[in-house]
Amino acid sequence: MPTVAAFITVDLPALVLAICACLACGLTGNFLVLRRQALVGDAMSHVVLPGIVVAWLVAGTIDSLAMMAGGLLAALLATGLIAAVRHLARLEAGAAMGVVFTAMFAIGVVLIERSAARDVHLDTTHALMGALELALWLGPTGWGDALAAKNLAALPREVVTLAAVALTTAALVALFFKELRLTTFDTGLATALGYRPRLVGGAVMAWTAIVAVAAFDAVGSILPIAMFICPAATARMLTDRLGRQIWASAAIAVLAAAGGYFAAAFAPLWTGGTASLNAAGMIAVVAGAMQVAAMLFAPRHGALARALARRRPVAAG
Amino acid sequence: MTPPPVTIVDSERPAPWAIAPDVPLALRGLTVAYRATPALWNVDWDAPAGAMSAIVGPNGAGKSTLLKSVLGLVPTLAGEVRVFGAPLAKARGDVAYVPQRNAVDWDFPASALDVVAMGLYGRIGWCRPVRRRHREAARARLAEVGMADLADRQIGELSGGQQQRVFIARALAQQARLVMLDEPFAGVDAATEHALVTVLRGLAATGVAVVAVHHDLATLADTFDHALLLNVRRIAAGPVSEVLTEEALQRAYGGRLAPTQLRALARAV
Amino acid sequence: MLARLADILLFQAGFNTAVVTAGTTLLGIAAGIVGIFVVLRRRALVADAVSHGTLPGVALAFLGAVALGMEGRSLPVLLTGAAVTGVLAVLTVQWIRDNTRLPEDAAIGTVLSVFFGVGVVLLSHIQTLPGGGQAGLETFLLGAAATMNRAEAVTIAVAAIVALAAVALLHKEFAVLAFDHDWAAARGWHTRLLDLALMALLVLVVIIGLKAVGLVLVIALVIVPPATARLWCGRIGPMTLLAGAFGGIAGWAGTAASALFADLPAGAVIVLVAAGMFGASLLVAPERGAFATLLRTARQRRALAARAMHEAG
Numbered sequence: 001m002p003t004v005a006a007f008i009t010v011d012l013p014a015l016v017l018a019i020c021a022c023l024a025c026g027l028t029g030n031f032l033v034l035r036r037q038a039l040v041g042d043a044m045s046h047v048v049l050p051g052i053v054v055a056w057l058v059a060g061t062i063d064s065l066a067m068m069a070g071g072l073l074a075a076l077l078a079t080g081l082i083a084a085v086r087h088l089a090r091l092e093a094g095a096a097m098g099v100v101f102t103a104m105f106a107i108g109v110v111l112i113e114r115s116a117a118r119d120v121h122l123d124t125t126h127a128l129m130g131a132l133e134l135a136l137w138l139g140p141t142g143w144g145d146a147l148a149a150k151n152l153a154a155l156p157r158e159v160v161t162l163a164a165v166a167l168t169t170a171a172l173v174a175l176f177f178k179e180l181r182l183t184t185f186d187t188g189l190a191t192a193l194g195y196r197p198r199l200v201g202g203a204v205m206a207w208t209a210i211v212a213v214a215a216f217d218a219v220g221s222i223l224p225i226a227m228f229i230c231p232a233a234t235a236r237m238l239t240d241r242l243g244r245q246i247w248a249s250a251a252i253a254v255l256a257a258a259g260g261y262f263a264a265a266f267a268p269l270w271t272g273g274t275a276s277l278n279a280a281g282m283i284a285v286v287a288g289a290m291q292v293a294a295m296l297f298a299p300r301h302g303a304l305a306r307a308l309a310r311r312r313p314v315a316a317g
Numbered sequence: 318m319t320p321p322p323v324t325i326v327d328s329e330r331p332a333p334w335a336i337a338p339d340v341p342l343a344l345r346g347l348t349v350a351y352r353a354t355p356a357l358w359n360v361d362w363d364a365p366a367g368a369m370s371a372i373v374g375p376n377g378a379g380k381s382t383l384l385k386s387v388l389g390l391v392p393t394l395a396g397e398v399r400v401f402g403a404p405l406a407k408a409r410g411d412v413a414y415v416p417q418r419n420a421v422d423w424d425f426p427a428s429a430l431d432v433v434a435m436g437l438y439g440r441i442g443w444c445r446p447v448r449r450r451h452r453e454a455a456r457a458r459l460a461e462v463g464m465a466d467l468a469d470r471q472i473g474e475l476s477g478g479q480q481q482r483v484f485i486a487r488a489l490a491q492q493a494r495l496v497m498l499d500e501p502f503a504g505v506d507a508a509t510e511h512a513l514v515t516v517l518r519g520l521a522a523t524g525v526a527v528v529a530v531h532h533d534l535a536t537l538a539d540t541f542d543h544a545l546l547l548n549v550r551r552i553a554a555g556p557v558s559e560v561l562t563e564e565a566l567q568r569a570y571g572g573r574l575a576p577t578q579l580r581a582l583a584r585a586v
Numbered sequence: 587m588l589a590r591l592a593d594i595l596l597f598q599a600g601f602n603t604a605v606v607t608a609g610t611t612l613l614g615i616a617a618g619i620v621g622i623f624v625v626l627r628r629r630a631l632v633a634d635a636v637s638h639g640t641l642p643g644v645a646l647a648f649l650g651a652v653a654l655g656m657e658g659r660s661l662p663v664l665l666t667g668a669a670v671t672g673v674l675a676v677l678t679v680q681w682i683r684d685n686t687r688l689p690e691d692a693a694i695g696t697v698l699s700v701f702f703g704v705g706v707v708l709l710s711h712i713q714t715l716p717g718g719g720q721a722g723l724e725t726f727l728l729g730a731a732a733t734m735n736r737a738e739a740v741t742i743a744v745a746a747i748v749a750l751a752a753v754a755l756l757h758k759e760f761a762v763l764a765f766d767h768d769w770a771a772a773r774g775w776h777t778r779l780l781d782l783a784l785m786a787l788l789v790l791v792v793i794i795g796l797k798a799v800g801l802v803l804v805i806a807l808v809i810v811p812p813a814t815a816r817l818w819c820g821r822i823g824p825m826t827l828l829a830g831a832f833g834g835i836a837g838w839a840g841t842a843a844s845a846l847f848a849d850l851p852a853g854a855v856i857v858l859v860a861a862g863m864f865g866a867s868l869l870v871a872p873e874r875g876a877f878a879t880l881l882r883t884a885r886q887r888r889a890l891a892a893r894a895m896h897e898a899g
Contacts, residue, residue: 038692089813095630099813102806103861106854129706182435185425192388193439194409226699233692240471242426278710284703295686303685348894353886359897395894
């Protein structure tokens with residue numbers, strides 16, 4: 001095990017980043033999964049890349065707000081393009097998204113490779129896999145002085161941003177729980193009651209883009225897809241009530257983040273390896289493993305329970 | 318078909334029916350098109366209060382489109398919709414709607430009580446939570462349709478008739494004066510249909526206008542008081558017995574139903 | 587530079603470059619033609635699950651080959667591994683869709699991201715092995731057409747020709763499957779078998795696209811040329827040929843451009859060429875292009891509205 005000082009400097013910020021990223025994605029993902037928009041999370045994670053790179057080129061610094069603005073603009077552009085492609089080329093939503101997000105991701109990759117961005121901060125490997133391990137908290141030497149003002153000010157920028165995004169996500173879900181439930185379940189009634197389902201749907205989309213940008217730094221553009229979908233899908237297997245599903249997805253997200261990080265950082269050392277594994281990837285693996293377990297063994301909706309119920313039609317009827 | 322006489326004051330025809338606050342639903346010249354294909358053409362209709370009205374017509378006649386345009390879900394190309402004399406935006410609280418069965422995600426994580434409580438959202442307002450008294454009110458509405466025992470069931474676990482009752486209870490919770498239903502009896506058995514009709518009749522008896530898209534011409538006369546026969550255009554409207562003439566049915570369903578079927582239907586009324 | 591580009595495009599820039607360009611051109615043609623049926627069958631994003639699903643296979647094949655004392659970087663070995671986990675990804679998506687309450691989109695998202703996560707973990711493990719840093723498996727992420735050797739290009743070309751031959755044999759059946767699956771099933775066709783054949787062809791074009799285009803963007807070759815062809819015509823025969831042509835042009839011109847700029851990932855360039863053709867077609871295609879559609883719809887709706895107003899008095 002690492003020393004306390006090393007843990008606080010290296011592992012703690014990465015762990016907090018992972019937990020915040022998973023929490024923000026996992027909470028948002030509940031509504032993506034229920035709205036049959038799971039792949040919008042996929043598309044958004046890809047399309048924010050050119051926005052982030054352009055924002056970096058324009059602003060010249062790694063400023064979180066500039067990157068979010070860039071990512072949001074790219075997401076807005078992508079939403080418009082996807083609608084236009086669906087309408088004009090009469091493609092199903094999946095194909096239309098595929099056309100737009102591959103093109104925009106390709107633009108992002110070329111921009112990174114042709115600009116100075118890759119020398120300083122961004123490179124394509126980072127864009128794909130993230131760099132959870134790069135956030136360092138330089139300052140505190142032990143638990144005692146971790147809360148000193150000087151050391152709190154030295155918290156890595158990404159940690160602060162992602163923590164804010166995760167807390168805001170939780171607050172938004174709590175505040176708009178009723179609106180999200182209604183517009184997700186019944187667009188017709190929502191319109192009739194004046195709840196503006198298109199506005200809420202657009203807000204879900206925009207928030208997905210913001211979360212994707214915030215998580216991008218820590219976990220890249222492909223692994224957030226796992227965090228958007230797996231916790232919500234796992235919770236979906238376990239409960240039939242929306243409130244419980246959201247709590248469960250939050251718990252699963254935190255568990256996957258912590259479990260994945262420890263498995264990547266420390267398990268190889270215990271088993272005689274020399275270096276740690278990619279933490280973002282391991283978090284996706286842990287989240288996936290939990291989902292597999294839920295899909296197989298969930299008490300009522302798991303494949304096993306379903307197979308047993310089919311065997312006993314009398315008891316089920 | 319002769320459209321009902323409409324007094325035209327000028328080409329924008331504002332005045333005469335802005336002042337009909339006792340007509341639950343008034344359509345004037347309603348025209349809706351998807352891209353460039355008309356789905357509803359120049360439809361005039363008044364739905365009566367305290368009665369059960371059916372919207373009937375062949376597939377593609379624009380029945381569901383009519384419902385959607387009344388709910389503001391599709392833009393109108395021309396014409397107007399008035400609910401109790403007011404434009405839709407001002408009358409939203411007066412309209413309740415029961416969606417078509419296959420338009421609902423029955424696997425959605427919501428209990429019967431959750432769904433009924435949604436009917437109260439209009440009065441709760443943005444950002445305010447659903448409180449205990451709202452849930453109690455929703456439970457009372459469920460009891461009115463005989464579903465008090467099943468309040469905490471996930472909606473997918475209910476039978477077809479029970480699911481329809483949940484949505485009717487939701488309409489009750491909305492305290493709407495106009496209730497629109499999209500094919501409420503599709504996929505339920507005869508006994509359930511009878512029970513649902515009893516609930517809806519009770520609703521109409523309190524003065525509510527019940528308007529349903531209906532598919533089955535054979536049961537039309539037993540269930541409904543009024544009908545709007547539609548085939549993109551209005552073919553006929555009025556009391557069911559006056560609407561179901563052989564000639565009107567021929568015009569609505571011509572080529573789709575055999576002449577003998579049409580004659581038998583008209584005679585049955 | 588322009589002269590060099592012309593040389594590459596005309597296959598005059600040395601035998602090796604010519605073979606590589608020919609290989610990626612054939613890849614583009616095969617991907618476009620297989621893609622038209624994938625898109626019409628509404629399986630576009632299943633392709634995304636397949637392509638991301640290949641990463642753990644590539645890494646496992648490398649580890650397995652090294653453990654057996656073989657050359658880990660051999661393309662056929664790596665692509666065999668890719669094919670195995672790619673197929674596994676398709677089957678997992680189908681299993682989740684058929685056996686749980688989760689819809690297909692959630693299944694696709696789960697499979698593509700979790701398989702990719704497994705691959706990323708394995709890659710980070712390979713990095714720590716002696717010599718693992720030089721394995722070059724990262725090139726499978728975004729493609730490196732310019733660094734392909736002749737044998738690799740020939741492998742790709744042969745596999746592309748096999749895929750084309752299979753479509754030539756089965757195009758009638760695929761067209762019916764894509765157009766009206768239920769009718770085909772009712773006629774007693776083995777639609778499951780046909781679906782599997784189509785998915786097998788999809789896996790084939792995806793894995794041969796890994797080296798040149800990379801797994802993140804290879805689905806663009808399967809989706810974008812067919813989408814472009816759909817803008818130009820409505821009949822499946824000409825649409826298939828056009829999709830192949832657009833795919834071929836993207837592979838051919840994209841490889842040439844990426845050979846000029848060695849630091850550009852080939853995958854991104856090839857995809858941008860395909861996307862450029864799509865964007866231009868979206869605007870100017872005669873029937874379904876944006877300009878034509880806007881003009882036509884506005885005219886028709888104005889006429890309709892005027893008629894409605896007139897009839898209403």
